[in-house]
Amino acid sequence: MSLAPDGLPPLREVIARHGLAAKKSLGQNFLLDLNLTARIARASGPLEGAEVIEVGPGPGGLTRALLSQGAARVVAIERDARCLDALAEIAAHYPGRLIVIEGDALEVDPRPHLTGPARIVANLPYNVGTELLVRWLTPPDWPPFWESLTLMFQREVAERIVAAPGSKAYGRLSVLAQWRATARIVFDVPPSAFVPPPKVTSSVVHLRPVEPRAAIDPKVLERVVAAAFSQRRKMLRQSLKALGRDPAPLLETAGIDPTRRAETLSIDEFLALARVAQSLG
Structure with missing residues (x-):
């Protein structure tokens, strides 16, 4: 069996062995290109010693990138039980550095597993991405428990997050994101990078919390x-x-x-x- 540079099997092999066909009902589109997952991980900044929350790791392509680049701990939230065995193999390869929580990210609180502020890095499932972002941007207390967000969305959603007043994309997400954070699109990801390929281009967005312009509920x-x-x-x-x-x-x-x-x-x-x-x- 051939191994990837991180010493684990190639993702296509992992997916075939565990029967992990992506489920549309879960908003799944798996990223198989380990160069691309490494680029997403790097977009969050130097990872040495960082604690990271990942939502929807699937077969673990991005998880592997985060760990191989030095994350001290990754807390991965996955609701698809089919993926747990594949993630367990990654956890065994990086002892004590990967915690996998089976559950819905809209219901799970990862904070008890963290020792301090964490980065959130995720190829978010399309069907919950926007709702999760709004929740992370609108807690009652600020600064939040996260120190940065590096997230993949459909390009259209990414454009709404960074849009300026007067533009067609400007709306609710723009205001909520830019009230308390700086937001920028880092790079685009073509449909061909995913299995199955979505119908739209995706974009990686990086957000950092800032002092809010006003103390509003x-x-x-x-x-x-x-x-x-x-x-x-x-x-x-x-x-x-x-x-x-x-x-x-x-x-x-x-x-x-x-x-x-x-x-x-x-x-x-x-x-x-x-x-x-x-x-x-």
């Missing part, structure tokens, strides 16, 4: 932004009715023209709106 900001973009073609005096109150006093107090549309507001203007909404209760 994340839930209030989420509600305001969701309402504003719920009817993005309509003026704010109409779309903000989704908050369940007359938006006129809200807009007037925040100093925002009620005839504007959500996509024209800067992040600071959204924060001003959320601050007023929070004060009005």
Whole structure:
């Protein structure tokens, strides 16, 4: 049996041996190119001694890259029981450095397995990626338990995360990401890199937490932004009715023209709106 540079079998062999056909219902698209998984791992910064959380490791291509590049500990959350034996082989190859938690990342808290701030590095399952990102960006306390996020999304989602006001992609994700973090697209990954190949290009996004521009309750900001973009073609005096109150006093107090549309507001203007909404209760 031929071995990869890390001393483990090639991923195609692992997938064949364990019968790991990707499941659409789990949003799975496996990355088999170990050069590419190594590039994703490097995008998170030097890994020597770092603690890393990985969501949806599948057969473990990215897991292997994180460990071979020096991560002190990887906590991998995997809901597909079929992948556990393949991940156990990696854990045996790197004794004491890989913890595999079987479960849904939307329900599992990895923090008890960490000794301090961790990086989150993941080829996120398409069907939960956005929800996980919003959760990581909107905890009540800041700074968060993570020191950086290096995540793969569909290119369209990545563009929404980094979009500037006034652009077509600017929306809820842009505001929530850029309120408390810096975000940039690191590189694109073509469909051909995956098994099975998705219909769209993917992108790796890197986010780092920063001091928030304003101390706002994340839930209030989420509600305001969701309402504003719920009817993005309509003026704010109409779309903000989704908050369940007359938006006129809200807009007037925040100093925002009620005839504007959500996509024209800067992040600071959204924060001003959320601050007023929070004060009005």
